[in-house]
Amino acid sequence: MFTELERNIAAIRLPRWGRVMMAKGPVPWLVVDDDGTPVHPILRYLTNFVASSASPTSVRSYAYALLRWWRWLRAVDVPWDKATSAEVRDLVLWMSQADKLRTTPRTESTVTAGTVNPVTGKKHLGDRYEPRTVRHSNAVIRAFYEYWIDDVQQGPLINPVPLDRRHRGRRPHAHHNPLEPVRPEGRIRYNPKLPKRRPRALPDERWNDVFGGLRSNRDRALLSLGVSCAARASELLGMNGVDLDWGDQLVRVIRKGTGAEQWLPASPESFIWLRLYLADLGGVLDPNTPVWWTLRRRDHGNGLRHHPMSYEALRAVWRRVNALLGTNWTMHDLRHTASLRMARDESLSMQDVQVILGHAHLATTADIYTVEDEAQVIRRVQQHLTERESHARQPPPPLTTGYNTDDWNVLFGREPQ
Template identity: 65%
Template sequence: MEIHEAGRADAHPAVLPRWGRVVAADGVVPWLLLDDSDEPVTPVHQFLVDFVARGNSPGSVRSYAYGLLRWWRWLVFVDVAWDKATSAEVRGLVLWLQQAAKRREADRTLSAATAGTVNPVTRKEYLDDSYKPRTIRHSNAVIRSFYEFWLDLGEAQGPLVNPVPLRRSRGARPNAHHNPLQQWRTDGQLRYNPKIPKRMPRAMTDEQWFALFGALRSNRDRAILAVAVSSAARAAELLGVRPADLDWGEQLIQVTRKGTCARQWLPASAEAFVWIRCYLADLGAPLEPTEPLWQTLRRRDHGTGLVRQPLNYEALRAVFRRVNATLGSNWSMHDLRHTAALRMSRDESLSLRDVQVILGHAHLSTTADVYLVEEEAEVVRRVHQHFSRHADQQRQPAPVAAAGYDDHDLAVLFGKAAR
């Protein structure tokens, strides 16, 4: 990669230096960005303290810390101080992300042949090692938020400008004629944000669901997937459920919503509660009301005896890896949420508002934009029917004119020539 004067970089791909690292920490800030001397990066640490004080979750802190680690590595590469960065550095990072490949601790093995291809069972694309548009947009949002914090402080030694500029729309001010049924637009979009292709949600067919469910190995896995496909809850929301969050009489499960952290009761199917009962019977010893509901069925030795561990997200992903290897598919936990949402949206007895509440969307327009869509397979089926009808019409013989009728008059009447 060439480095121009003033530390500007062009768009040729390169490997960023292995500068710094993000580590978990005890204290107010659950994640820290350390430099090469294993010392916290002071500007980032002060920002993360404020970020935590604004009520953001540990997962968000971790995400922002890794976003700023990438930004700091880019600044080290182009040799620009963090408080002297301009939009040129942001543009260079965006161009690099659009062409670079993610660094992996180990090379791909079994997934090397399928990366970037489409699975024939699910018709979903396998992930490759490129940075997706959503990752680039998140990177821009993290950097802009970081510099907004320092500009608000007004420190004499801080940055003078925010290096992530806005692309303001022409004409009237934003939201001048706001439709109350639509979301509020922010005051300008980030200039270097790439466009995100719209992804069509796809529901599992009954046959695909039965195949997935039949390949599961334990009642715990059957229980959590049955709850997910009936309640449309996210994976992180389900993993936070406790025994106290189960209402057996009303068949409800209480989850903590992503983003708002609000507690909400969601209905689940009777079948899901049957599998939960089977799973709890397999555990043997009863769970405490406040401990995590989902436990690993494999025990681990920590030096003080064998104890069970709460099921985490990586262990849940391992469940899907085993099932996908058996079925030759690439299903994920989020496909169950899409399946539940599309089934509900196509049920005439449920309103769109009902679906919005179950999904936990803040705006009705989000539910409508994502799930009020025509299923691709159904559209293809109707188009094929159209082709068949058109071919049948072409194969029909032309009408034969009876004695005493003029062929020209019949052609005007029926639209094709008579024989």
């Protein structure tokens, strides 16, 4: 009756079955089996996902989550359309203690994996699955089965990812704050709790160290834009020549998620580095070509030529800088840095910061960036402790003996001498 409880979770090893591959056509990423044949239930879901205006990066992340789910079902020998909440629960338990499958072994990062960097205070990525990965896995699996149950109306009979609906008797969203987004009624039952992460800004001296460690005008221009306009890495890399407004010093980006176009102000310094970078390219930038290009020419079958800069190339820039400084900064830290600088500027409102960041809800911006500067809080508390200790070391005032003459005069009605 309770055979699912007898699984030895720690002993399960996921098979290296199937893979995620890039494809040409409407669906940019596919999950295929060992023979290279697309997995039909996943292909059908991803096709519907793409038709719902999903970005290629979202399709890729969903494909990897479903590949992990398929591998898990093969490991526990359960068909995909017969899975229950027990399989999801056991997958969550397995992910909480298992190491991630890696295609290549760690090299220099073996020593630092999972540790906290002493310079930045940030934790290095470890070999275990993070709580956010587990929650993303649950959300993808639930959406996959919702599609087959509600839209296709065939295949599985139940969704194996249950919701934990508490207070069933109350009206949904009865006390909803209108400033916050409306969330689905009920949370996923096996979602781990997330620790609240504080945004980390690069102090000015750390930013100077990073900037001084860059090797090219291209990298200086790209990072200067990131720390001034708070755009995401993918938004900056997607810019074309037509997206630069030299007169008003604006850059146009395509917002992640919504796909909306938005002009953002950038610093004069970043446009100076942009001009120097374009001069290094040795030509006029075509309005319809990408702004960012590789510095070295490579032959991909059509002769030596420069290629548009990819996200992996940007990560290589940060790897070189971090190796030089002994840090683990990322491009997203520049977005936090720019956001916190704007949020702490009294001349800017929180609505101004929300617009620049592209957040759909003001509560999201306020919840993340209306935080006290941790360094200033520490300095104030240290000053408080120092003053208390200094006060404790002062000798008590001397005790006076006898009576005060003025008090006697008042008591007996004498004139003061």
